[in-house]
Amino acid sequence: MEKRRMNYNDLRVLKTEKLIRGAFHELAQEKPISKITVKELAKRAEINKSTFYAHYDTIQDLLDTLEQETIVYIVDNMSSVFQLLEEPEQFIDDLYHALSDCRITFISRLNPNHTDFTKRLNQAIYQELEKKEVDVRQHQHMRILISFIISGLLGLMQNPSPTEETDLIYIKNFVRNGLG
Numbered sequence: 001m002e003k004r005r006m007n008y009n010d011l012r013v014l015k016t017e018k019l020i021r022g023a024f025h026e027l028a029q030e031k032p033i034s035k036i037t038v039k040e041l042a043k044r045a046e047i048n049k050s051t052f053y054a055h056y057d058t059i060q061d062l063l064d065t066l067e068q069e070t071i072v073y074i075v076d077n078m079s080s081v082f083q084l085l086e087e088p089e090q091f092i093d094d095l096y097h098a099l100s101d102c103r104i105t106f107i108s109r110l111n112p113n114h115t116d117f118t119k120r121l122n123q124a125i126y127q128e129l130e131k132k133e134v135d136v137r138q139h140q141h142m143r144i145l146i147s148f149i150i151s152g153l154l155g156l157m158q159n160p161s162p163t164e165e166t167d168l169i170y171i172k173n174f175v176r177n178g179l180g
C-alpha cells in the first residue's frame with residue numbers, strides 16, 4: 001500500500017477529502033463496511049473513482065487512515081500517558097474523554113475486527129511511555145493493563161447505560177487496586 005503525497009494545504013485536496021469522508025460516514029450508517037464499494041462511495045461523494053484512488057488504495061485503506069488519525073488524536077490529547085503509573089484514575093479519565101471526543105464508537109463499530117484498532121492504540125500509548133523514558137521492562141504487565149483499560153472504555157462506549165459513570169468508577173478502582 002503506497003501512500004500518495006497529497007498537498008493538504010491545497011483547498012481542492014481538502015474539499016475532496018471532506019467529500020470522501022462524508023460519503024464514507026453516510027454509507028457506513030447504512031451498511032457494513034465490507035459492503036461499501038469504491039464505486040458507490042465515489043458516486044455518493046460526487047467524485048470520479050480515479051479521484052478516490054488518488055487519495056486511497058482501497059476502502060480498508062481509508063478506514064485504516066481514519067483509525068490512525070484517531071490514534072494520533074487520542075495520544076496527542078491526553079495530558080500525559082505517564083499518569084498511568086502515577087495517577088491511573090486521571091489517565092483513565094483523559095483516555096475516556098479523548099475516545100469520546102473522536103467518536104471512537106463509530107470507528108470501532110465500522111471495523112468488524114476492531115481488535116486491530118485496540119492493538120494499535122495500545123502500541124501507541126506504550127511507545128509514548130517509552131518516549132517519556134519510562135522503563136517499561138520494569139512494568140511487565142503494562143501492555144495487558146493498557147489493553148484492559150482500552151477494552152473496558154470501548155465496551156462502555158459501545159454499550160451505553162445509565163450506570164456508565166458507576167462503571168467508569170469501577171474500572172478506575174480495579175486498575176488502582178491492581179496497580180497497588
